[in-house]
Amino acid sequence: MSAFVLSRRRFLAAAGATASSLPLAGCDALDGLVGNGSRVRDFLASANSITYRAQRLLVPADRLAPEFAESEIRQGQRPNGSTDPGDATYLALKQDAFAGYRLRVSGLVERPLHLTLAELRNMPSRTQITRHDCVEGWSCIAKWSGVALTRVLDEARVKPEARYVVFHCFDSMPLGLGGSVAYYESIDMLDAHHPQTILAYGLNGAALPVANGAPLRVRVERQLGYKMAKYIKAIEVVADLAPFGRGRGGYWEDLGYDWYAGI
Template identity: 60%
Template sequence: MSTDRRRWLKGAGASLAGLWLAACDQLNRNSAVHGALAEAETLTRRAQRLVVPREALAKEFTEADISPDFRANGTTRPGDADYRAHLASGFADWRLELGGLVERPLSLSLAELRALPARTQITRHDCVEGWSSIGKWTGARLGPLLERAGLKPEARFIAFHCADSLGGAANGKYYESIDLIDAFHPQTILAYDMNDQVLPVAHGAPVRLRVERQLGYKHAKYVMRIEAVADFAHLGRGKGGYWEDRGDYAWYAGI
């Protein structure tokens, strides 16, 4: 092949790549495309709700199945001053706040959270990046905690506000949200132990969400505050989660 032909092919390839990226960028900016994707996500969620019973359990495993090296993804040690102070004190003054659209707002110490109805489960964590690990989790069931707070009739979703800052809009704090079906699911817990040990910092100490029928990015770590909401309008960019706000992942990540 001649040098001129190689240069022409290289230039043509670069041009095509540029056109493809430009087209993708235009699609990302197109509100109609975003609307269509949102409708598709809603249909997927509704279809799964129709074929899978509300309380169907994610598969649980045995002690022998626990992964010897459970990868810690995302933030592994928040740098925020408030979190560092809590960590230094062993979370002695940490409190989990539960508010929003509830009749009786709650503020619980870690000891009080540990005294609530709990559940232990060995489940598989499936990451959107393509890897999986199996771990043993113990934590307070979210459903009874919400019942204790008393959800108001207009509450439709539960949002989890976290300690880790990843940057960006809305002060960059990580947050996630789930609907009431997942919130009251028996396997949805606020985990404070992992593999029979106190939850490690890298995995979200002092408390992380485990919502076993969804992908890993929904399992918010370093949970500081829980909020019952009617919609996502006042949260971040209004999409219901840190990554969802940025268009990287869908809000519903059911598996």
Template identity: 65%
Template structure:
């Protein structure tokens, strides 16, 4: 176990270091004489396959005891979407919410929150590691993403799962730029990857992504898309955003943020 945890910390340091110049939160750490600069340079040379080799495919992120939840889960990113389709759903307590699952699947789905809650659930107490340098332990309850993909019957050509979200983070020439993220099918089917609708024994709060967010416990926080409106299974990321796999990845962050 110690070997795995040391490797997890090492990979987390590399993944976080690779985004330091973008976040602006750790500028003193990347001074010319800083050891972090060495980590940063190393992180930039790690390929996706190399990180996969180090991380492995079947390891679980550490889970904690309920007594270790010492504070509310700190919201990150957008915390109160003002997009009208989202506001309309929120006004009705998300009773009309539907999650679409389309793309490279044989059985497209349209699932209500009640549909998701009727499926087998997983509850896990894990640590959220933010690229900004903070962490927080919380309890998450939701439907394993793998079960949803099984119901949709993923095509053999599929490689990625893309999460399309309600929250607009920017406005471009072509219109609103909404948050999106993606993971590969290996992470999508990991037992700790869940579509969370509950947090700390209650319904998921709006500030933390209601009605639905993904938890990818072996990756940094920006990978865990909130306010999910649709899931698309695909063999390529080119058609989404600028083709880099996520809102922040389009702005220079690493796509595979494994820790």
């Protein structure tokens, strides 16, 4: 692994430790420092844009993340972040083994969808054994099964002006004195159409456990783990990220993480 990746990961880990303490402390002093229009925020945004452009320039769009042999799976996939959402709708779905689950696909599409788990499983599937790299510094190899996101988007017929895919989730996360907010995340269309970007419903040969994001989570294998939203409720195809959260493209990004977390 290059020194660039290692140093970037250390920076993200430090930033993440600071950001994750903010909701607990209820500190809004940083809002003035990194709020919209601040010089610090503008600088961080420009640095992230440079990183994004550099990686897109240097890494071919179709390059695959490393895949591993089944013998290299040495432990179960480590749960992290939310592990059991308390949302009432989610709890009802879980009680019924997600039989009533419907994945809503909307936004800049010609054909909005409401897909059951059975319909998702009946689509051509992909299984991949990949390494999950967390911003906290740990890694874990696991086998994921699911449908390629690009197949779902093709079914929905994405409009030409689409630039991003936003994942809306059942789990909520703390946000200082403001209480909690629904978790969300986003990726660009290039990653959305990458063959290893899948909507996973299976883990290590079994149904995806609740602790790891059941009934559905996204795998974006060329980015860090916080980009891989769990407990997906809906997918929205959009041209602009500004209307969501604080406009930075994800829950952690709204607290200071990079939007593009390529590795």
